[in-house]
Amino acid sequence: MPPSSQFVDLYDLADQVEPATERQLELSPLYQALKSSKIRYTRWESIGIGGMKEVFRVQDQQMERLVALARPKKGFQPERYDAFLREAHITARLDHPNIIKLFDMGIDEQERPYFTMEFKRGQSLRAILKSLKTNKEDSPSYSRTRLLTIFVRVCEAVSYAHSRHVLHLDLKPENIQVGPFGEVQVCDWGMGEIEHGESEEHLSEALLDPDLYGGQLDPAIKGTPGYMAPEQENPMAPKTPQNDIFALGCILYELVTLRTPSHRDKTPPISPALAAIVSKACAQKPLERYESVEELLDDVNLHLTGRSPKVEQAGFFREARLFYRRNKISSLVALGSCIVLLGAGLWFTQQLRVSYKAKTAALAQSKLALNSARREKQEADLARKNAEEALMKYQQEREFSSLLIDRQSESVLDGTLLLIDNLVMHEAVSLTALDNAMEEMDKVLATNPPANERLWTLKAYTLFMQQRFAETEPFYQIREGDQSDLRNLAREFAPKLGENGLLPVDDFLDLLTRLAKNDDDVPPKRDRSPFMEKLVIYDSLRRNNQEETARIIEHLLRISNKYWTTGLWDYDLEENALTVQGDHLYTFYRPRVPHRNSAYPNLCLLRLLHPKSLTLKTKNLRGYKQLTGLDLQKLDIRQGPQAPLTPLLGMKSLQELVVEEGQFTAEELGVLPDSVRIIEVKPATGIVP
Secondary structure (H helix, E strand, O other): OOHHHHHHHHHHHHHHOOOOOHHHHHHOHHHHHHHHOOOOEEEEEEEEEOOOEEEEEEEEOOOOEEEEEEEEOOOOOHHHHHHHHHHHHHHHOOOOOOOOOEEEEEEOOOOOEEEEEEOOOOEEHHHHHHHHHHOOOOOOOOOHHHHHHHHHHHHHHHHHHHHOOEEOOOOOHHHEEEOOOOOEEEOOOOOOEEOOOOOHHHOOOOOOOHHHOOOOOOOOOOOOOOOOOHHHHOOOOOOOHHHHHHHHHHHHHHHHHOOOHHHHHHOOOOOHHHHHHHHHHOOOOHHHOOOOHHHHHHHHHHHHOOOOOHHHOOOHHHHHHHHHHHOHHHHHHHHHHHHHHHHHHHHHHHHHHHHHHHHHHHHHHHHHHHHHHHHHHHHHHHHHHHHHHHHHHHHHHHHHHHHHHHHHHHHHHHHHHHHHHHHHHOOOOOHHHHHHHHHHHHHHHOOOOOOOOHHHHHHHHHHHHOOOHHHHHHHHHHOOOOOHHHHHHHHHHHHHOOOOOOOOHHHHHHHHHHHHHHHHHOOOOOOOHHHHHHHHHHHHHHOOOHHHHHHHHHHHHHHHOOOOOOOEEEEEOOOOEEEEEOOOOOOOOOOOOOOOOOOOOOOOHHHHHOOOEEEEEOOOOOOHHHHOOOOOOEEEOOOOOOOOOHHHHHOOOOOEEEEEOOOOOHHHHOOOOOOOEEEEEOOOOOOOO
């Protein structure tokens, strides 16, 4: 009902009572209407009639909401009103998410008792099972897992009721309601009883759902055939939690088989785990069933999580299958690794056997060869002399051919190599100069030099560095050289290029990782770390996104420092400030930079960000030579290594150096020029003295 119409009803009711002053109506018309109203429940609509009561959907004028109102049927004897009210009292003391709450109770103008409760919409579990059995196209989708989840909610409600010493005694799909958003509620506790020997203080909750009453409201009826435990047929037998556990087992059976419990003895094809749970819950003798609903609930939850329930007593192979299902990927990886290791072992053994046979055969033949060696010596000497003369003639022809080729290509080859390698020394080299070198290479390659000319491979190498992957293939087809790994990567990454001609940052990081992996794993091993640095430098010259460049440099440094996995990397673009922290951070160079006899000077990768401020928080850095190439204005090394400061002399722009008091001696600090302001901070306080 729309809120506007509710307010209109209040105004209408206000008109029916004694008139208030105009001032009162003006200030609080709703309050005056509520104060003067004598009728609380309106818009009565019958929604269910049972053996003892009738249920209506009514409008609560005070609370402005729809509620369900139950009252005894007409003709119900007043001496039986206490049975009706006792059910209401039990419901009012219950508090559980899966049980409807009681709102109000009282006596109407005809002196009949009534009580109200929340009005719930949804459908019964019986309606859901019926739609699944008929396979209606418009029926909702309910997988076995979803049905078992509903069953878990039912068990939780019943378990709570048992903890409050209340038994339901009429559990069945008709008395379980599923809401449109997955809410599950156990309904119709009218047949419920309190366990013998318990006082009123131990009452638990009991749910009355007006939509699902049907004809089971007569408290004399204690169970429904098919879901009723065998001992319930004797009205004098004491009622126990095992009565409800039997009914829960029947409901579980119907959920997983879509067959009524009367077919339970025929053992339909369900999983061994569920079959064991149903068998124990529905045992003929109460002592053979689960001791509590909690035990039944634990077994169902174990099944839902892919484990064997306790009642199943699964064997080794059953547990192994369940473990495989829970850890399928890990198991496949482990199995694959075992197969690979076994295959490698068999291959190695076979190679040893073949090698042994080959050596044995070679030893036997060597004895025969030794006897004929003397006879063939003279022939061999003559053949060697002829071979030497032929080799000399071949070398002269080759040198002559190489001279013709080098006249065309050698200057371009050496010049391009020098230009590319100069990117490592100084990234400010003009990109136009590199483009001009590419044009010179094209002019030479247009003359179709021999396929073994390195210029073909250099052309592809340079195109790869420029991320022009698709253009490398024609040159690799002529001469691949030692770049088979680059050729494969070019084919893979060519479709990933963005509109700006560069790889998206995540794909570029993946390319660096693959190059580093090839360097480690692919035989023969190739040191691609210089090429990785050239890729990053060239990319930084063209990528107009400083934050993405910072991510790329961080990724390359983590490759260089493979154990630096949890360290801090914080780059402030606005302040142009960088903070680097973490154990196992040893170098700011590319991977495997030689410390001696390097063909090119080693420069700090951080220079590509052009930071003005650097905070260094690592004791593991291999000295301050690692900062070579930076153009810093401020350097904070309070948590840096205890190493000589001499390498900082090359940092001409340095204006401020922050150290910890006592970290360096006066002599060590004295090597720095007077233009550098040295700030000494007290340890652990951050206070400048």
